[in-house]
Amino acid sequence: MRVATVDGLVTLFYDGSKEPFNPDLDQEWTNAYYNNFENKDNWEEWNLSDECKRYWKERQSWQQIIIEDGETDIPKQTFQRCKNIQRVVMANTIVRIGEHAFDGCKCLAFIKWSINLEVIENGAFMVCDLISVFIPPRCREIRMAAFRDNYKLTLFHVPQNVQLGPFLLSSTKLMRDSHFELDECGNCNNHTDEENNWIKNINTDEKYSLHRACSSYQPLQEIIDAIIRQQGLRSFAIKNEMGITPSRYLKENPYADIQEMDIIRDYILKMMGEGE
Template sequence: MRVQTEEWRRFIPGVRMYKGKKTLFYNGEELYDPETDEYLIFNLGERNSWQVIIVLPGVEVIPDDTFTNCKNIKTVIMADTVKRIEPAAFNDCSSLVYMRLSRNLEFIGECAFYVCKSLTSIFIPPSCRKICRLAFFGCKKLIILHVPQGTELGDNVIEDTALIKALPFEPSQPNDINNWIRNQNMTPEWELHRACSSYNPIQEIVYGIVKRKGIKAFHEKNSIGITPLQYLESNPFSNIDQKQIIKQYILEMMGEVV
């Protein structure tokens, strides 16, 4: 589910059906008290009926444990005003598959996505300065993780994930894994993977690489078994039309004017 920012202007907070799915339009309220283990505003049954969370414009912080144990949420889309995701904010959202982060996100707290075991990919924006320890612990299907090189990473960020199991080397130093996370696809061999997995893929750059390497490069697997096409298809910030790239490539190879 993709939501255009201009659509959000007419939304008000609350729960309603949206595009056939039960959706919470979230306005930044505290929904859970971790000290008393008490659900605020909405009871557990209501929380477990949500399928989509849309974080409305104006929200800057998602507080601790806000969506803890919301087990049927599949999609989260954040307005670009969000700057912080506090600890355990999405703890044990076990059905979460699609996450579109704020473009201005600065901080992801400890255990923020703890045991989100259906999450397969996440793309971190360049604005994010820090991801705390265990942020994605137990995200067993997480295999695609784009992290900017300047982002500080805590300990065991990807512990017990598909990505850690696919690690193409044996770590010898405590920071080896974090360095690898930030520098995936940085060798010339994986330049198309790098272009497609970036926070803001640029169609002209992607096409230029495909033109040099051929269409088959879209299907080449990198050291963890991911293709450039998989990166593009998973990337919520990508507006690249793969079919258009392939069409342009074929026409140029045939000597047609594009």
């Protein structure tokens, strides 16, 4: 592991040579946290060992994590409660993200996923600051509560064949704005199958064909062009049941190089006979 400044962010390059998470030091900090709850923001004043203070200070310094090529797993709790991490960039060799690997990363707003990601384990991204999530097409399982308590999470796109665990999106904006009845904790009780089916099928209605194209993992302009030539530019104004328009997906998808105005310009040129 090494640390450097990249794009103005203190960046940890994770190569698996050393595990950032130390369970003994983490337990020491956790015990002190509950013993000093009324003074929880001033952890440097707690009765902690010097080693624990160095450990915690280092974890709070990281603002960006780059997972280097060759790593296949991010072990459980690796970056748990590293509250200042804003961005995570994964090499395409990552296939599994362990339990609570990024739980409590309250500033985490951007993730570049591994295209080969297969499994996201329990609570992996609880209590982060994600607004949009576009899961890669090879992912086959997302386990319990993996994205719960991302209060701003509005867009969530997953492959049709992915297996979803319960309470996946509890206490997110997406679920709060849904038709489901939620308990006081934001959970959709007794609706697991119905809830997960809804999550996977928000944009499957035929009238949402442009939504599906724009919300795919890597939207293709030729597919989008074909749809708007058939449906016209009005298709950009059609909102799905969550009140989201197709262009919103393009703006929020970190993998979309397509710009709505480029599509409109291309469409108009074709209508005028000046396009290809």
